[in-house]
Amino acid sequence: MASPRILIGVLDLPGKARDDLAEVVAKGAFAVIAAERPEELPNETELVVAHVRAVPTRDWSSLTARLPTLVVSDSRLDSDLLKAVDAGVVDYIIEPLRHGDILRRMIAKVIENRRLAEEHRRDRDRLAELNESLETHLEMLRLDQQAGGHIQRKLLPPRPLSLDGVTCDYWLAPSLYLSGDFLDYQRFDARFSVFYFADVSGHGASSAFVTVLLKYLCNRWLGEWDGAKPECLAADWLANLNRELLDTGIGKHMAMFVGVIDHETRRLHYSLGAQLPMPLLVSEGSVAPLEGEGMPVGLFPNVEYPKLSCALPQNFRLWLCSDGVLEYLSGRTLDGRLKELERLVLASEDLGAMRASLSLGGLPEDDEDTISGHAPGYEELPDELTIMTLSGFYHDEE
Numbered sequence: 001m002a003s004p005r006i007l008i009g010v011l012d013l014p015g016k017a018r019d020d021l022a023e024v025v026a027k028g029a030f031a032v033i034a035a036e037r038p039e040e041l042p043n044e045t046e047l048v049v050a051h052v053r054a055v056p057t058r059d060w061s062s063l064t065a066r067l068p069t070l071v072v073s074d075s076r077l078d079s080d081l082l083k084a085v086d087a088g089v090v091d092y093i094i095e096p097l098r099h100g101d102i103l104r105r106m107i108a109k110v111i112e113n114r115r116l117a118e119e120h121r122r123d124r125d126r127l128a129e130l131n132e133s134l135e136t137h138l139e140m141l142r143l144d145q146q147a148g149g150h151i152q153r154k155l156l157p158p159r160p161l162s163l164d165g166v167t168c169d170y171w172l173a174p175s176l177y178l179s180g181d182f183l184d185y186q187r188f189d190a191r192f193s194v195f196y197f198a199d200v201s202g203h204g205a206s207s208a209f210v211t212v213l214l215k216y217l218c219n220r221w222l223g224e225w226d227g228a229k230p231e232c233l234a235a236d237w238l239a240n241l242n243r244e245l246l247d248t249g250i251g252k253h254m255a256m257f258v259g260v261i262d263h264e265t266r267r268l269h270y271s272l273g274a275q276l277p278m279p280l281l282v283s284e285g286s287v288a289p290l291e292g293e294g295m296p297v298g299l300f301p302n303v304e305y306p307k308l309s310c311a312l313p314q315n316f317r318l319w320l321c322s323d324g325v326l327e328y329l330s331g332r333t334l335d336g337r338l339k340e341l342e343r344l345v346l347a348s349e350d351l352g353a354m355r356a357s358l359s360l361g362g363l364p365e366d367d368e369d370t371i372s373g374h375a376p377g378y379e380e381l382p383d384e385l386t387i388m389t390l391s392g393f394y395h396d397e398e
Contacts, residue, residue, distance in 0.1 A: 005031040009041040011050040028104035052080045060087030072096040145177035163187045164263045166392035173385045180207030181386035191264045197320040198256040210252045234258035234271035238305040245298030253298035266312045271305045273297040279320045280345045283313040287346045317391040319345045324385035328358040
């Protein structure tokens with residue numbers, strides 16, 4: 001079935017001139033209707049070819065507002081032609097009967113432009129709808145992420161937290177609302193306290209979910225421990241966690257340090273998996289990294305993790321940093337940055353001094369501000385950054 005032809009209205013005074021003009025337009029495969037006044041044109045009309053003599057000056061504005069209009073005239077000197085152009089006609093042609101081909105091409109071009117403009121308008125409207133829907137979904141996602149961030153922060157220990165003469169403090173700066181960095185410090189009994197420091201691969205929700213699993217498993221294993229063989233606890237936890245992550249099949253692994261503080265003998269029993277940088281022990285004006293190495297947790301099956309221990313001096317401070325700290329250290333090589341970290345740790349009395357040394361003093365101490373979206377600067381962090389300290393044995397017991 002042939003598509004209906006486009007209807008063109010021809011406005012002119014009745015007579016042979018109008019009939020000739022309508023005949024010229026009709027040669028272009030258009031349907032034509034001739035009329036004397038605009039109101040006589042049907043609603044199906046898509047374009048008007050109006051002779052300048054047929055439309056009063058006051059009516060040009062209303063006509064061009066209703067339909068795209070081409071004006072024709074028999075003379076360039078017609079004063080009404082300029083008035084029609086000023087009113088907004090899309091184009092004009094002089095002596096249309098002599099230039100019928102040009103007139104029909106102009107009509108076709110105007111109609112095509114109108115069709116394209118209508119398509120663009122529909123596309124803009126659709127794009128506006130999609131953008132509004134996207135903004136709504138992004139806001140919902142942001143609120144969900146904020147809520148998840150608040151819940152994740154509730155799983156962290158209070159800061160600072162003192163247990164039997166050893167005080168834990170930390171600072172956590174997520175690159176997103178949710179973090180793949182996590183830590184904890186808990187008292188087992190009057191003799192032992194347990195802590196861990198983890199950096200899950202990746203960022204965002206999937207990494208944060210692993211930290212929730214980590215918290216649950218470690219709480220369960222701590223509740224099942226009978227206090228025997230503290231030197232084996234850390235290595236056993238890492239081996240069990242390695243198996244759990246592989247069994248879930250979520251494709252996540254982590255760097256992790258687990259420590260057991262024996263407050264009676266003042267020793268630290270620990271194990272680690274791919275921890276970088278190594279924890280740094282500061283005492284009596286010197287700093288030294290803890291010994292040992294281990295495989296990443298959750299990457300390879302059947303991994304055995306080392307059972308390590310060291311003495312804790314009377315006045316010590318143990319520093320643990322996620323690998324995000326390396327982004328803020330000077331030095332062209334990894335060894336150079338690690339040496340710089342040792343220097344900063346030795347010169348820092350607390351977390352505030354360390355943050356200032358890393359040029360992070362402008363960020364708030366309370367990471368809840370960034371979860372609420374009020375903390376400037378976090379969006380500029382190249383990576384998540386977490387710093388944890390344990391210091392003792394000179395604090396009052398709580």
